[in-house]
Each structure stands twice: as structure tokens, then as C-alpha cells.
Amino acid sequence: MDSDDMGERIWTAALVVIGDEILSGRTQDRNVAQLATWLNVQGIRLAEVRVVADREEAIVEAVNTLRTRNDYLFTTGGIGPTHDDITVDAIAVALGVGVEHHPDAMATLEAYYATRGGLTEARARMARVPAGAGLIENRVSGAPGIHVANIFIMAGVPHITAGMLDMLTGTLEGGRPVVSRTIGCWVAESEVADLLRDAEKTHAGVSIGSYPFFREGRTGANFVVRSPDATLADTCIADLAAALTATGRTVVSEGI
């Protein structure tokens, strides 16, 4: 649990991305950005992410550290039927509980594989859950996601995870969503660093990020104001735009 400058309760989540394929560079992760965006809408902030290998002790350490200091913990990856899919076992170890075949998951998989060669032992692995867990429906393929304690165990394949997040939409308690307002300016951020710092200080309750880029041979930056208070964010971005304009610069609303 955490609270912001205004004393308002902030709901936080963490994500553990599980998979050698991310750490080897073979696969470009898409789940961090996808989950972050979805959490924003739920009024929950993504506070920290860890990417760990397919090793039990690495998963246990990350899960136990992050589940206790956040309201929610998400994991992605490692819930398929093969030998490198050890997420369920590792989370059971982290929680100190056993592993069981969930009857609803067995029924779902039996139905799904009825026309696809039948439910083999390998496929039944995907019905295994930490004892006491519930399921998150998977409309794309047979294997469900899992919900246990404050942990949400999701697929590694991004479009399957997207479907699982869809099922969870509106079910998690959160606070006010953080809104963000962006403006862009063809300016080196170093020229307006003081102006940015002053704008953040003047408007308690906002944070301002500065994101420089090089494009078409020119230097520019986007400035992003974030706050759970939309009015405050609007005021701050208007003041910032006015301050930039007063120095003779052209401001691009919505960013460049």
C-alpha cells in the first residue's frame, strides 16, 4: 500500500516476466507495455517489473518480494505443457502450498482437446494450479490463467494475455486512474530543464517526464504531465505550454 503527495491511496501492481527467451534476446517482450496500459485504466500503477529465467529459485524470490509490497502481482510466461513451463510449481513453492489439478480446468481442457487428439498427460499439466487457486478464462486457447492470493498468472503469448486481461477488466479494486497530457517542442531538453523543474515544483501532485528524440535531423522533446487529478494535469500542461511559448518556441499539442 502506498499514498501520493495528496494523501490519496495508490494501488500498485508488479509484474514478473518469466522466460529464458526474453533474457536471451530471442523474443521482444510486449507484456510490460500491454499490462501497464491496462493497469492505468484500472487505476492501478505498475510499480516494478522483473524479468527472470526459467529457474524455480529466481521465480520464488521475485514473486515473494513483489507480492508482499504490492496490492497485486502479475506473472507472464511459463504456463504451457512443456518441461520449461515451471511457473505454477514455483509459485506454489513461493506460497508454501501444494499443486493440484483444478477440476474446472480439467473440464475445459477435455472439451477443448476433444476434437484435437484428446487430453494427454502433458496437456493435463495445464490444469495444474497452486492449491486453492481460481481460474482466469482463456477464450483463445484451452489453458486458463490462474488467480491465487493476490497473484494473477498469465500466458506469455501477448494476445492470449490480452484476452485474460479482458476477463479481469473492472474486477480489481483501484484508485483514480493516472491521466497523462503530452506536449511536444522542437527544442533540446537541456535548454528548458529549469522551466520543467519549476513547473513540476509549482504544481504539487503532478510528475513531469521529459523524453528527447532526434528526428528528421532535428532535436526535439515530448513533455508528459501525469497525475490522478485531471484538472491539475490540464492546468500544469497549459502553464508549461505558456512558459515554452513565452520563450519564443512553438508548442505542438498532443506531442510530436
Next chain:
Amino acid sequence: MDSDDMGERIWTAALVVIGDEILSGRTQDRNVAQLATWLNVQGIRLAEVRVVADREEAIVEAVNTLRTRNDYLFTTGGIGPTHDDITVDAIAVALGVGVEHHPDAMATLEAYYATRGGLTEARARMARVPAGAGLIENRVSGAPGIHVANIFIMAGVPHITAGMLDMLTGTLEGGRPVVSRTIGCWVAESEVADLLRDAEKTHAGVSIGSYPFFREGRTGANFVVRSPDATLADTCIADLAAALTATGRTVVSEGI
């Protein structure tokens, strides 16, 4: 320090990605995959990644945990001239040292900004380093990367980081690079789970990853064999291909 099944020394690195823009979903990270790929060539394994917010205590915790249990630690992000760029200060706190303006960095920035409006105080912030640090040349923009203890402090903008990695190529001690061999098969991975497990068991010193996908309305999977021993990887992938072929399936070399 770590070693593998064959008793061979494994060199490891960790990465701390620093930035609210990644955790808010605004920016898709590219540095994890980029660094992972580069490290592979250096014979160094990326063992763990953490993504943390622009908050000193979050950076200090991640840096201190990961620098002590890996041969190398990389950070990306937060080394620009604005108020939200706090990486240098946080790493100085983590190391228990002060912050100083590096004379070579000052000279570089003075030259860079000579024709760009001069070296302001904000710009001189980019010459600040933890006491005792060296520099990593940045050929793209003025601000250098920083090397201190076993820590390499890099830019957040991926193509600037790419240039810094270029400067470091061949300078870090590593072991044998992990090679990977891939085959693909139009098969549900659950149908060949036992076969994969057996192949990994039979060939000590390899790890096999299974990466399913859904494409053109069909189910398939790529199987990736990784090992620092190229001969072993070749033998294992050949055996795996033969085992899959023996079940009547068509194997696609190099993957699907």
C-alpha cells in the same frame, strides 16, 4: 559468479531499466533485447532484468542487489539533463560515493555545445559522474555513458545505447558465447512434451525452450536448443529433428 553443468565458468550480467515511461506503458522498451543480444556475443549471459521508476530508493535497491551477484551490471535511462534524470545520483548513493563533474565529459560537452548555444548549467549536469568513474564514448549525442566499479550506465534512447555498446565490444571478459539452434514444427507443443523433455535429459549441457504460436489458423512451435558447446547443440538439434520426423511430422530447419 556461476558455473554450468559442465563446471565451466559462466559470466553473468543484469540490467536495470530506469524510467517511469516504461512502467506507464508510454514507451516500449527495446534495450532488454538489444543488450541481451549484444551480451550473447560477448559470452556473457543476461541473468535478470528489473524495471524501476525514477525514484532514488528503487534504483539503489535494484543496483545494490544486482551488482553484487553478477559480474556486470548495466543500467539504461535517466542520464539526461532534466529533473527526472536521477540515475547518476542514485548510483553514487548505492556505491556510497560523491558526485563530481568529470573533466573529460566537461570538455566533450563544451565542444559539442560550442555551436549549439553553449554549455549551460543544465547541460553540464550530463558531465556529472559517481566519484572515480570513467566514461563510455557517445558518438551520437554529447552526453557520455559512465563506467564505475562493475556498473555500465547507458542512455535510455536505444540507438544511443547501441553506439555505447559498440564502444564496449570486446572489452569485457566473458566465457564461451551461448549458441542457439532452432527448428520449427507444425505441431501443438503439448503433443511432443515428453519427446522434448527426453531430448534435454539425454544431452546434458543444453537447455531446450519450446515457443508455441498460432499462425494462418494453425498451431505450431519453435524449439530452441541453447548451449555454450556448439557441437553439443548441433547433436541435440539433429537428434530432436530425427525424433520429430520419426513420429511422421515435418521439421522446418531454422524454425518457422
